Structure formats: structure tokens, C-alpha cells
Amino acid sequence: MRSELTRFPFVKSLLKNRWLQLPVSFVMLAGFLFAILSGFAGTPIGNHNFSIVFVWIAWWAILILVAVPFFGRGWCAVCPIPLPGEWLQRGAILEPPSRKPRWLNLRWPNKLRNIWLQNLTFTLVALFSSVILTTPKVTAIILSAMLFLAVGMSIVFERRTFCRYLCPVGGFIGLYAQAAPIELRVKDKQACAACKDKPCYNGSQVGYGCPWDVFPGGLTKNTYCGLCMECLRTCPYDNIAINTRPFAADLVKPSRKMDEAFKAFIMLGAAMVYAGVLLGPWGALKSAAYSVGTVAWFGYGMAFLAFIFGLLPALFWLAVKLGQELSKSDVPARHGFAAFAKALVPLGLMFWVAFSLSFVLTNASYILVALSDPFGWGWNLFGTAAVTWQPYLTTALVPLQTLVLIGGLLWSVCTAQKIGTEVKILPVPIVVFSTLVTLAMLGLLL
Amino acid sequence: MKLSRKQWSYFILAGLAGAVIAFAPLPVRVAPPTQRIFRVEASQFAYSPAVLTVDPGDTVTIELVSMDVVHGLYVDSYGVSVTADPGQTARLTFTADRSGSFRFRCNVTCGALHPFMIGKLRVGPNTLLWRAIGLTVLAALTAIILFPRLSNVEAA
Numbered sequence: 334m335r336s337e338l339t340r341f342p343f344v345k346s347l348l349k350n351r352w353l354q355l356p357v358s359f360v361m362l363a364g365f366l367f368a369i370l371s372g373f374a375g376t377p378i379g380n381h382n383f384s385i386v387f388v389w390i391a392w393w394a395i396l397i398l399v400a401v402p403f404f405g406r407g408w409c410a411v412c413p414i415p416l417p418g419e420w421l422q423r424g425a426i427l428e429p430p431s432r433k434p435r436w437l438n439l440r441w442p443n444k445l446r447n448i449w450l451q452n453l454t455f456t457l458v459a460l461f462s463s464v465i466l467t468t469p470k471v472t473a474i475i476l477s478a479m480l481f482l483a484v485g486m487s488i489v490f491e492r493r494t495f496c497r498y499l500c501p502v503g504g505f506i507g508l509y510a511q512a513a514p515i516e517l518r519v520k521d522k523q524a525c526a527a528c529k530d531k532p533c534y535n536g537s538q539v540g541y542g543c544p545w546d547v548f549p550g551g552l553t554k555n556t557y558c559g560l561c562m563e564c565l566r567t568c569p570y571d572n573i574a575i576n577t578r579p580f581a582a583d584l585v586k587p588s589r590k591m592d593e594a595f596k597a598f599i600m601l602g603a604a605m606v607y608a609g610v611l612l613g614p615w616g617a618l619k620s621a622a623y624s625v626g627t628v629a630w631f632g633y634g635m636a637f638l639a640f641i642f643g644l645l646p647a648l649f650w651l652a653v654k655l656g657q658e659l660s661k662s663d664v665p666a667r668h669g670f671a672a673f674a675k676a677l678v679p680l681g682l683m684f685w686v687a688f689s690l691s692f693v694l695t696n697a698s699y700i701l702v703a704l705s706d707p708f709g710w711g712w713n714l715f716g717t718a719a720v721t722w723q724p725y726l727t728t729a730l731v732p733l734q735t736l737v738l739i740g741g742l743l744w745s746v747c748t749a750q751k752i753g754t755e756v757k758i759l760p761v762p763i764v765v766f767s768t769l770v771t772l773a774m775l776g777l778l779l
Numbered sequence: 780m781k782l783s784r785k786q787w788s789y790f791i792l793a794g795l796a797g798a799v800i801a802f803a804p805l806p807v808r809v810a811p812p813t814q815r816i817f818r819v820e821a822s823q824f825a826y827s828p829a830v831l832t833v834d835p836g837d838t839v840t841i842e843l844v845s846m847d848v849v850h851g852l853y854v855d856s857y858g859v860s861v862t863a864d865p866g867q868t869a870r871l872t873f874t875a876d877r878s879g880s881f882r883f884r885c886n887v888t889c890g891a892l893h894p895f896m897i898g899k900l901r902v903g904p905n906t907l908l909w910r911a912i913g914l915t916v917l918a919a920l921t922a923i924i925l926f927p928r929l930s931n932v933e934a935a
Contacts, residue, residue, distance in 0.1 A: 380888055380894055463892065463895075467891040467892055467893075612897060613897065614826070614830055614882075614899045615825075616824060616826070616827070616896075620825070623892055692894075695884070696894050727856050727881075728856045730855075739915055742918055742922075746922035746923065750922070761923065764919055764922070764923055765919075767919070768915060772912055772916075775911050775912060
């Protein structure tokens, strides 16, 4: 079922070529900096400001509807945020390494080598999301903070520490990249074991050591591979392959990592909360989510945290325990909990797709306006500044969302059953859990 | 994964059940169309009342009253809209000839949360939601029954 794309010389040379990656990087970085500029200097009206429209409508649509489901961490390969820091760290933009990395080049502490910090940064962003999504200046502050943090961490720590351990976006892209039909893997693990210098990890004269701190020979899932293609350049044995594969191929491998399990709950819960708060008819709820610092906002925040860190995991835990009792399994419930959480990956991804379809199709017409008048200053660069707001496909939206959610449930149920076979725990209670949250999401969206 | 004859039977049965749930006509309470008038107050960033319920065929009139800045009201799928200036009332009349649940939303930029200023118009029972619930439960049951590994675990 796997097919190696890099067996085609043309594809391989495209992927290895730094000169092709560079203009893409420059365009992305220019767009990113322009979003910061327009956020600070442009109109405070979100839907007429480039920063809001291009980050939270155009980029988000591409990311969640196309890039993540089909290319996994493909976005990370062209993301502009780590570039300035990486250029500083390397002392070069394009050339392969000629000397040891500059700056402090410290190792990231062992205790923090997990995605708990990413869970925290995403949760923080999610708590303030009503303001971030709608206020250009706040979006500009968040984007700037990410850029400065990435640069700062590149100066202090080795490799792409920000991307790997802190980026709020990278965390969920890594989670959902497991479902993508594309992967980077080694062709022959024995060749990696026999390789002495491991240039894919340590770097060589032709390329850098893995910026994501991953040894490709040990890759079993997409979560932490940023698809930067450095290992494709450095491997002296031509042992790196980009493969197409069935969707969700990583999900049946049991995991015991609680940080990744909780990432699945955070994402699932956040999609449900957003569907209720942003797309629901409850004005008081929107007002509470937006009024940062007020009693209502604290109430909203507490409810949000209780839902994603308390209620959802507790119900899921009960489902795992029930499955464990029914199947008389002696596998610790903790292991079952972490393993079955992978079944929430396709479900959560489809929840986000369903939510985003509504949000994006309704607001997509703002893209044309912001393109012509990015600062909201009355410009009309491409003659589209006067395009009137028009939601797209409103009649098809609800059936489409229904299909997406039911597809996500089917996908999740199949994944749960495969995991159940692996961990020897009856998955039926997990199926019931997934069905109940899907029904809740249907109720919120329909 | 190769399906057994029994599993194929389940699969076909589930497909038929799904088609019935998705497309079978449902009994609809036929009420004579009436004139329904709603006074809807719009303020940043909510409508009050936020949910309007009518019967199919009713003639719906929405009197939109803006309580602060300029607000609009656009009804998804119906494609009709109205705009009200601050302190003014604007009137929108249309026939509710499509059943289901539809969002209505502000179509005049009114502030930060403008894209999320949303209400709901319910025309008759929300049959699509009930059909979706039926299909969801059917999908979960089908996946459990059709996936053979489950029974292996149960046996173990």
C-alpha cells in the first residue's frame, strides 16, 4: 500500500534542492511579516485587515482543510517562523554547514522533551482565541511573540527547539500528521544501524543534522518529523524515502504517551467549545469569551479548562475502565487510556474540518477585499476592495458537515477497534464515547 | 480485509438502512401557513431572541431593531437580508418555504466579533439533525458489527 515518491528522480531532485525551497521561504516570511505589519498599522476592524483575514481565514483554511489532512507536517516544511532564528543559528541562509553552529547551542532539558509545553501554549492561545481571532493588533502581538521566541530559542538551544517543544500550532499539526497519507521513513533500518557518522542526525558537509532532533532511522510516526528534507540531502546511502501510504497508518501503533493523549483531548474539546461559542446563537457566551479579564471570562475559562482537562478525559477514562472490566484485561488502564486516545485523532481532525468549513465558507469573501485593501485604508490594489460580503455554499454546508463528522466517527471507531486488538481491551465503550461526542458536535453545528 | 458473506449482508443491510434514514419522507405536521412577526433586537454581538421558530410555509416578518451600531441580518440558504441603523427598525419579510435549521448572521461589519454574530431560524422540525443522529448511530453500530477484530477481543 506504500509507494515511494522519491523513486522518481525529478521528485527527489525537487525535494533536495535548496534553491527551490528558498523562494517559498522568502514568500512565506514576507507574508508573515506583512501580517504583523498590517495587524499593528492597519484598521482595527478584523474582517478588513490582512492579518486577521489571511491568517485566520485563508491560512487556517489551507492548513486544516488541505495541508494537515493530506500532507501532515507539510506546512512545517515551509513555515516562516523558525527561519530567521535558523539562519542566525547556522550563520547561513542557503549553504550547507561549514563550521559548528553558532551561539549557545544548548540541549533542551530532558524533563521538557515532551509536548506538555505545547499543550500549555495551545491552551493559552485557545483561552484568548475570541480576542486573537478578531483583533488585528492582538494577532500581530501573538505572531511577533512567536517569531521572537523562535529566534531567542534558536540562539540559546540547538536545532528547532521552538517548533518541536513550544509552537502551539506545531503540536496539533504533529498529532494530526499521523493521519496523513504521506510519510518520511528510512528504506532499510539496518543501513541506519550500520551507519557510523549518522549524518542525518549530526549533519555533514552537504546538509544539516535533523533540525527536529529526530533520528530518521528510528522514525515510526509522523508526529515529530518536520519534512524539512535535510536527511534526504545528507543520507550517504540514499536510504531516505518519502512515501504515500494509507490514511492514519500511524494510529494503530499503541502509544503510552500521556502528553500526546491529552493533546487529542485538548483539540477535540476545543473544536466543540469553538463550535458552541463562535458558531452558536448564545450572545452571552461570545461576550464572556471575548471580555478578557472579567468575571464572565474567568467563568468561561474555568469551564473551558474543566471540559477539556476534566470532563472529556474523565468520561474517556471511565470508558477505558469499562472496556477493561468487560474484557477482563490486565493491561493497566493508564496504558489503555493513552493508547485509545489515538482513536480521537481522526475524530478531532474531522471536528476541526467541520467547524472550519462553516467558519471559512462564511467569511471567505473577505479575502478578496483584504487582498486589495490589506490595511483597511481605502486602497483598491486589485479592484476587489468593494466586493460585498457573501457566504459560500450555505445550502451544501450542513450536509457536508454531517458527512465529515460521520466519516470521522467511522474512522475513529475503526481505529479504536484496531487499538483494542493491540491492547486487548474491549473498544465498545470507546466507540460509545466517540459516538456521544459526535452527536454533541452535530447538535452544535446543525 | 476480506468480508465474509455474513458481513456483506450486514453491509448491504446497513446501506439500505442508511438510505432510509437519509431520504425517507417523514410525517410532517401540516399547519395552515400563518403570518409570523418577530421583533429582533440586535446589539454587539447578539440577537435577541437568538432563535426563531416558525412552520414551513409561514410568512415571516423580522423587525430588526439595532440597539447600538449598524447591524444587518442575513438568512443562510434563503439569501435574504436587511440592515438596520442605530435606533431604527428595518423590516424583512419572506416565506419560510425551506424546512430545517438555518443560521442568520450580521452582514454589516459591526465590531470585533461581527463574523460570529449569529442566530438561528428553525423552520419546522430539524429533520436533518434527526437524520444525522440516526446515521451517526447506524455508522457506529455498523463499524462495530462489520469489524471482525472486535469479536476476537470479546472471545479473548
